[in-house]
Amino acid sequence: MNSLNQQYEEKVRPCIDLIDKLRSLGVEKDLALPAIAVIGDQSSGKSSVLEALSGVALPRGVGIVTRCPLELKMTRKKKGEAWYGKISYRDYNEELKKPSLVEKKIREAQDKLVGNGTGISNDLISLEIASPDVPDLTLIDLPGITRVAVSGQSEDIGEQIKRLIQNNIRKQETISLVVVPCNVDIATTEALRMAQQVDPEGERTLGILTKPDLVDKGTEENVVKIVHNEVIPLKKGYMVVKCRGQKEITEKVSLSEALKNEEAFFEEHAHFQTLFDEGQATVPKLAEKLTLELVHHIQKSLPRLDEQIQKKLKQTRANLDKLSNGPPSDAIERLGFLIDRVSAFTQDAISLTKGEELKCGYKSSIFSLLRGQFAVWREAIETSGTNCKIFGTF
Ligand code: GDP
Ligand code: MG
Numbered sequence: 064m065n066s067l068n069q070q071y072e073e074k075v076r077p078c079i080d081l082i083d084k085l086r087s088l089g090v091e092k093d094l095a096l097p098a099i100a101v102i103g104d105q106s107s108g109k110s111s112v113l114e115a116l117s118g119v120a121l122p123r124g125v126g127i128v129t130r131c132p133l134e135l136k137m138t139r140k141k142k143g144e145a146w147y148g149k150i151s152y153r154d155y156n157e158e159l160k161k162p163s164l165v166e167k168k169i170r171e172a173q174d175k176l177v178g179n180g181t182g183i184s185n186d187l188i189s190l191e192i193a194s195p196d197v198p199d200l201t202l203i204d205l206p207g208i209t210r211v212a213v214s215g216q217s218e219d220i221g222e223q224i225k226r227l228i229q230n231n232i233r234k235q236e237t238i239s240l241v242v243v244p245c246n247v248d249i250a251t252t253e254a255l256r257m258a259q260q261v262d263p264e265g266e267r268t269l270g271i272l273t274k275p276d277l278v279d280k281g282t283e284e285n286v287v288k289i290v291h292n293e294v295i296p297l298k299k300g301y302m303v304v305k306c307r308g309q310k311e312i313t314e315k316v317s318l319s320e321a322l323k324n325e326e327a328f329f330e331e332h333a334h335f336q337t338l339f340d341e342g343q344a345t346v347p348k349l350a351e352k353l354t355l356e357l358v359h360h361i362q363k364s365l366p367r368l369d370e371q372i373q374k375k376l377k378q379t380r381a382n383l384d385k386l387s388n389g390p391p392s393d394a395i396e397r398l399g400f401l402i403d404r405v406s407a408f409t410q411d412a413i414s415l416t417k418g419e420e421l422k423c424g425y426k427s428s429i430f431s432l433l434r435g436q437f438a439v440w441r442e443a444i445e446t447s448g449t450n451c452k453i454f455g456t457f
Pocket of ligand 1: 103104105106107108109110111112122123129207273274275276277304305306307308309310312
């Protein structure tokens with residue numbers, strides 16, 4: 064079981080169940096469930112973080128790997144039910160037979176949408192996964208921010224990517240994870256600036272430091288300060304995680320093994336051990352923090368949901384009032400009921416031909432309706448009359 068799921072089961076599940084129940088009662092408009100989006104420079108470790116959180120293998124690597132926004136919609140199934148996957152983009156849909164196909168299919172989709180070069184596209188790839196091992200949650204993987212176009216990319220690639228990211232993190236339901244590797248200067252990260260633009264209060268922005276194993280020797284204390292929120296303060300603060308490096312991927316280290324390695328790494332680290340003790344390190348702790356955010360989000364949305372329900376209730380009552388009682392259960396009474404209905408309808412049909420008031424139906428008077436219609440006809444007749452005259456002079 065992946066990290067996020069465990070937390071999810073205990074804390075978020077009851078909230079989601081409540082919302083599901085409300086929906087099944089007919090609350091039509093979906094309450095937007097929260098999404099988690101990752102933003103950051105190219106190769107900062109965005110896909111790796113999502114992968115560690117979700118347990119779903121995503122394309123990762125060097126250079127521009129994520130070239131379209133990828134929406135990973137996860138739905139939890141009951142225990143024992145089979146894994147289900149579906150990828151869709153533009154008007155293409157395909158069901159996936161097994162989890163190991165996910166990565167390959169995403170790469171294929173990107174190649175089809177953008178060609179197998181280095182460009183990017185706004186087109187969304189949507190991946191639906193239903194399994195007993197995932198939480199009900201949407202994750203969004205976005206292309207990384209680049210400053211310089213490489214050959215084959217259009218000059219304004221940087222701007223294109225920024226626009227795409229902004230569109231995705233603007234939504235109120237989205238929690239942005241700003242991913243920054245430990246071996247770069249956090250003050251210069253564009254991602255942080257962008258997150259602050261759409262979320263100035265910092266209500267839904269979380270800083271994530273990655274690659275602590277690659278930190279420049281001698282700068283460790285600086286990383287500790289960042290995580291302690293002393294360098295660029297964020298309301299929601301920072302976390303540090305270690306994901307699988309290229310070597311571990313090549314050696315096919317599994318996600319669960321990687322979690323064990325991560326824990327050992329922090330526990331033994333001369334500088335980062337304090338962060339581990341304080342609960343600000345590792346993927347499971349990040350999952351815990353995100354869970355709290357999600358619960359918070361749902362709680363905040365409940366009053367809005369209540370409003371929707373009240374509105375719907377009022378409408379339904381009004382509709383019910385318009386209808387009289389239904390057919391009685393007794394067979395003989397039912398016959399009388401039917402006869403009444405049929406004769407009321409016939410009566411209305413007769414009244415209609417005489418222009419009299421109607422008993423059934425919603426419009427009690429047709430006179431005002433007819434007057435309007437007559438005015439339209441009159442105008443039509445008069446204009447066609449004039450036209451005829453003009454015709455006649457020829
Ligand atoms: P993205 O472009 O931001 O999505 O970055 P990726 O998740 O694709 O990661 C880029 C590279 O960094 C991959 O080769 C990962 O294996 C590697 N990587 C990610 N996180 C870590 C980490 O914590 N430590 C190390 N050593 N490598 C990492
Ligand atoms: Mg990526």
